Amino acid sequence: MSTTPMPSHAGAAELRKSAQDHLWLHFTQMADFNERPLPVIVSGDGCHLTDVEGRRYLDGLAGLFAVQIGYSHGAEIGEAAAAQMRELPFYTNWNYAHPRAIELAEKVASLAPENLNRVFFTSGGAESVESAWKIARQYHALRGERRWKAIGRDVAYHGTTMGALSITGVESIRSPFEPLVPQVGHVRNTDRFHRPEGETEEQFTALLLEDMEHRILSEGPETIAMVILEPVQNSGGAFTPPKGYFQGVRALCDEYGILLCADEVICGFGRLGNWFGSEKYDIQPDLLTSAKGLSSAYASIGALLISDKVAEPFMEADVMFKHGITFGGHPVQAAIALKNIEIMERLDVVGHVHREQDQFRKTLEPLLDIPIVGDLRGTGFFYALELVKDKDTKQGFSGEEGKDLLQNFLSDRLFDAGLICRADDRGEPVIQVSPPLVADQAIFDEMTGILGEVLTEATERVHSSTSSTAGHDVRAGTVSALG
Numbered sequence: 001m002s003t004t005p006m007p008s009h010a011g012a013a014e015l016r017k018s019a020q021d022h023l024w025l026h027f028t029q030m031a032d033f034n035e036r037p038l039p040v041i042v043s044g045d046g047c048h049l050t051d052v053e054g055r056r057y058l059d060g061l062a063g064l065f066a067v068q069i070g071y072s073h074g075a076e077i078g079e080a081a082a083a084q085m086r087e088l089p090f091y092t093n094w095n096y097a098h099p100r101a102i103e104l105a106e107k108v109a110s111l112a113p114e115n116l117n118r119v120f121f122t123s124g125g126a127e128s129v130e131s132a133w134k135i136a137r138q139y140h141a142l143r144g145e146r147r148w149k150a151i152g153r154d155v156a157y158h159g160t161t162m163g164a165l166s167i168t169g170v171e172s173i174r175s176p177f178e179p180l181v182p183q184v185g186h187v188r189n190t191d192r193f194h195r196p197e198g199e200t201e202e203q204f205t206a207l208l209l210e211d212m213e214h215r216i217l218s219e220g221p222e223t224i225a226m227v228i229l230e231p232v233q234n235s236g237g238a239f240t241p242p243k244g245y246f247q248g249v250r251a252l253c254d255e256y257g258i259l260l261c262a263d264e265v266i267c268g269f270g271r272l273g274n275w276f277g278s279e280k281y282d283i284q285p286d287l288l289t290s291a292k293g294l295s296s297a298y299a300s301i302g303a304l305l306i307s308d309k310v311a312e313p314f315m316e317a318d319v320m321f322k323h324g325i326t327f328g329g330h331p332v333q334a335a336i337a338l339k340n341i342e343i344m345e346r347l348d349v350v351g352h353v354h355r356e357q358d359q360f361r362k363t364l365e366p367l368l369d370i371p372i373v374g375d376l377r378g379t380g381f382f383y384a385l386e387l388v389k390d391k392d393t394k395q396g397f398s399g400e401e402g403k404d405l406l407q408n409f410l411s412d413r414l415f416d417a418g419l420i421c422r423a424d425d426r427g428e429p430v431i432q433v434s435p436p437l438v439a440d441q442a443i444f445d446e447m448t449g450i451l452g453e454v455l456t457e458a459t460e461r462v463h464s465s466t467s468s469t470a471g472h473d474v475r476a477g478t479v480s481a482l483g
């Protein structure tokens with residue numbers, strides 16, 4: 001157990017009642033908590049969290065892909081925040097600068113890929129994406145072109161504000177809010193698991209680039225402001241790029257005068273074993289969006305990194321980027337982000353991920369022996385396990401079956417077994433694992449042990465519900481409901 005003194009708070013029942021009366025959780029079916037207790041997390045240390053009843057959980061998701069340094073640095077980061085509070089609790093970046101924003105911008109630019117030398121601060125990932133799309137539009141306008149469209153990828157998630165949601169390619173979260181910002185094109189993502197047997201990596205890359213070029217041409221290249229892609233796409237389950245993909249995308253963007261934005265809200269700040277995924281895959285973006293890991297989520301701060309090429313027309317006399325956010329570059333949040341980066345450098349967190357990533361993968365690999373685990377993919381400390389009904393044919397679960405497996409069984413069962421990770425059905429059903437970047441072999445083993453146990457139970461559940469369905473063969477895909 002943690003040696004940290006437990007914070008004082010109301011009892012579990014009181015907290016739950018108050019939460020149900022007043023606190024609206026994000027992306028959460030609130031009525032579920034009429035049936036089961038709402039989880040209330042009260043403290044954290046290392047890679048673990050503790051709930052209001054004192055039960056401990058391994059945080060296999062690092063908050064939401066965000067808490068790079070784990071949960072034990074609150075005191076040191078709190079000192080930095082308190083010192084900044086005493087010096088200057090707030091001032092804005094509208095027309096004024098202050099030391100922490102200046103220092104953080106310089107630090108981030110020094111870590112970023114070459115040519116990304118300017119930093120526009122935001123309050124989070126979606127605001128960074130909004131800012132990227134707006135700066136791309138205004139960049140083209142300043143150069144005498146009217147380009148407004150964006151191109152994203154199928155099933156990719158980029159945030160929930162209207163612009164970011166329009167770029168997001170997840171139908172189920174878009175549809176309640178349509179019409180969205182018009183004219184975003186979606187192209188194929190880099191999911192290779194369901195491609196035909198025998199297709200080479202080069203053929204797959206060629207197919208993806210053909211699809212993107214076709215989309216660019218059908219939209220009209222002269223109307224497209226930006227292509228936005230994650231180095232490794234999270235939604236759908238850690239889709240890594242095939243060889244040559246990003247070089248091909250860069251070439252297409254150059255050919256048609258389109259800006260390339262790397263959305264590194266998850267991939268940035270060490271998740272893939274480099275400071276930025278753009279460095280790992282040599283993406284050479286014109287714009288780069290980040291948030292989460294910039295402060296290890298100890299503060300709500302994000303950033304848009306801007307290349308010299310994009311900045312140039314904005315540095316002319318009488319020109320400004322017509323966009324601003326009150327809290328962008330907030331001095332206390334900047335002080336927290338600076339301290340986070342200092343800790344990451346002191347602990348060599350990025351080097352640790354780089355060195356341990358193969359070992360992380362090796363520890364997860366035996367899970368592929370479980371019948372419903374079809375694929376393990378990812379890189380760095382960023383992995384997904386795709387669940388299938390039949391491993392030989394790669395036949396997946398139907399929408400209802402996948403939903404039932406994830407929502408009615410795996411999410412709760414993993415949590416009860418002491419592991420927080422994500423059972424995600426935005427694409428094919430996947431389990432996403434993405435621990436704090438300070439995780440070591442003991443954490444990899446603990447995580448894999450729980451996953452092994454619960455996924456084995458899940459397999460039994462699938463098979464028993466299959467055999468109880470009038471003897472239908474799972475392979476024939478005739479099971480319409482599980483459990």
Ligand SMILES: Cc1ncc(COP(=O)(O)O)c(C=O)c1O
Nearest residue numbers: 124125126157158159263265266
């Ligand atoms: C790739 C990507 N972009 C943007 C966002 C939006 O970030 P936020 O939730 O901070 O607005 C997310 C959030 O998960 C993300 O994963």
